[in-house]
Amino acid sequence: MKRPGINRMLVEGLLLWILVVMVKATTSEDSLPIFLEEPESAVISHHASVTLPCKVLPSSAVVRWKFNGDSVKEGGSKGFSIVGTNLHIANFKHKRKQDSNEGIYQCIAETSVGRVASRPARLSKTVLKRFQSREDLRLNGTIGYSIVLPCQPPISSPEANILFELNGTIISTSSDHYQILSSGNLLIRNLTLNDQGTYRCIAVNPVSNQNRTSSHIISLSVRNYTQEIRHFQYHGEYVNEYPGSDTSQVPPVGSCQLHSTDTPSLQITVRGDSLTNEILKS
Numbered sequence: 001m002k003r004p005g006i007n008r009m010l011v012e013g014l015l016l017w018i019l020v021v022m023v024k025a026t027t028s029e030d031s032l033p034i035f036l037e038e039p040e041s042a043v044i045s046h047h048a049s050v051t052l053p054c055k056v057l058p059s060s061a062v063v064r065w066k067f068n069g070d071s072v073k074e075g076g077s078k079g080f081s082i083v084g085t086n087l088h089i090a091n092f093k094h095k096r097k098q099d100s101n102e103g104i105y106q107c108i109a110e111t112s113v114g115r116v117a118s119r120p121a122r123l124s125k126t127v128l129k130r131f132q133s134r135e136d137l138r139l140n141g142t143i144g145y146s147i148v149l150p151c152q153p154p155i156s157s158p159e160a161n162i163l164f165e166l167n168g169t170i171i172s173t174s175s176d177h178y179q180i181l182s183s184g185n186l187l188i189r190n191l192t193l194n195d196q197g198t199y200r201c202i203a204v205n206p207v208s209n210q211n212r213t214s215s216h217i218i219s220l221s222v223r224n225y226t227q228e229i230r231h232f233q234y235h236g237e238y239v240n241e242y243p244g245s246d247t248s249q250v251p252p253v254g255s256c257q258l259h260s261t262d263t264p265s266l267q268i269t270v271r272g273d274s275l276t277n278e279i280l281k282s
């Protein structure tokens with residue numbers, strides 16, 4: 001028995017398949033996705049809202065998100081929503097493990113040609129620990145000279161900005177008089193009687209704006225020492241520029257060498273900050 005219908009159907013089916021393949025090949029919108037914008041690692045404040053961007057070509061690519069290796073589900077205790085191709089977190093949480101938003105995020109883009117993952121982006125919470133406790137410090141300075149007031153910044157993510165207050169008022173470091181060194185220590189140049197008072201160090205987390213103030217204080221007295229500096233060698237944490245000061249109680253961390261002859265020279269290293277002759281006056 002002849003069954004021309006079946007042959008015809010096979011031929012038609014084959015033609016249709018060839019047509020589809022050709023259309024796909026010639027229009028070929030599909031290519032391996034490429035990222036125009038990827039999510040990036042960041043430190044995020046508690047309760048902040050975050051949008052992780054993901055822009056891909058071709059625009060027909062399907063975009064999904066992964067959090068710690070699992071597909072992101074919208075809603076739920078983690079509060080994810082997907083807006084276009086971006087991932088939005090309305091309220092960044094890190095307190096409880098089961099709904100914490102801290103972790104690794106990846107954008108996954110897929111076309112018929114293949115699938116590409118963005119580089120992993122880590123979102124972590126801000127941290128600002130307390131200052132380590134230490135003893136109050138009394139320092140004597142000399143009019144016209146410089147002094148370094150120590151500050152050991154607390155653990156912070158990202159790194160804290162350091163400020164100092166004098167008698168409870170934050171000092172402005174816009175003039176040459178004060179300089180906050182990269183270590184966090186404060187350099188005061190050309191001391192005057194107005195520099196006397198009680199200093200505290202303040203650390204500010206630049207992302208959360210949270211701040212902490214050192215519990216210990218530094219009391220600075222400034223005097224007019226007319227005595228000439230003759231020879232002074234000192235290995236300790238704190239720097240005094242005149243003879244006779246009692247430095248035996250402070251633990252050695254930095255070092256200071258001062259020789260006064262006709263041409264005084266001074267070298268100081270305080271926690272990696274190198275200070276040079278310019279701070280030695282008169």
Ligand SMILES: *[C@@H]1O[C@H](CO)[C@@H](O)[C@H](O)[C@H]1NC(C)=O
Binds near residue numbers: 144190192
């Ligand atoms: C140091 O301070 C005194 C008093 O304020 C001022 O007269 C002098 O010009 C200052 N010296 C330098 C080098 O800034």
Ligand SMILES: *[C@@H]1O[C@H](CO)[C@@H](O)[C@H](O)[C@H]1NC(C)=O
Binds near residue numbers: 166167195198
């Ligand atoms: C800070 O307080 C001390 C002690 O009360 C005082 O002698 C000093 O003049 C004050 N300094 C400033 C700049 O207010």
Ligand SMILES: *[C@@H]1O[C@H](CO)[C@@H](O)[C@H](O)[C@H]1NC(C)=O
Binds near residue numbers: 202212
């Ligand atoms: C530290 O935080 C308190 C409380 O938020 C704020 O009142 C104060 O102005 C902050 N201080 C600094 C130096 O940012």
Ligand SMILES: *[C@@H]1O[C@H](CO)[C@@H](O)[C@H](O)[C@H]1NC(C)=O
Binds near residue numbers: 143224225226
């Ligand atoms: C410091 O003492 C010297 C010598 O007595 C004097 O010449 C100088 O004017 C004094 N400086 C200040 C700022 O009082």
Ligand SMILES: *[C@@H]1O[C@H](CO)[C@@H](O)[C@H](O)[C@H]1NC(C)=O
Binds near residue numbers: 139140221244245246
């Ligand atoms: C500062 O000067 C005062 C008075 O001259 C003295 O009693 C004290 O021991 C000095 N402090 C230091 C740390 O040298």
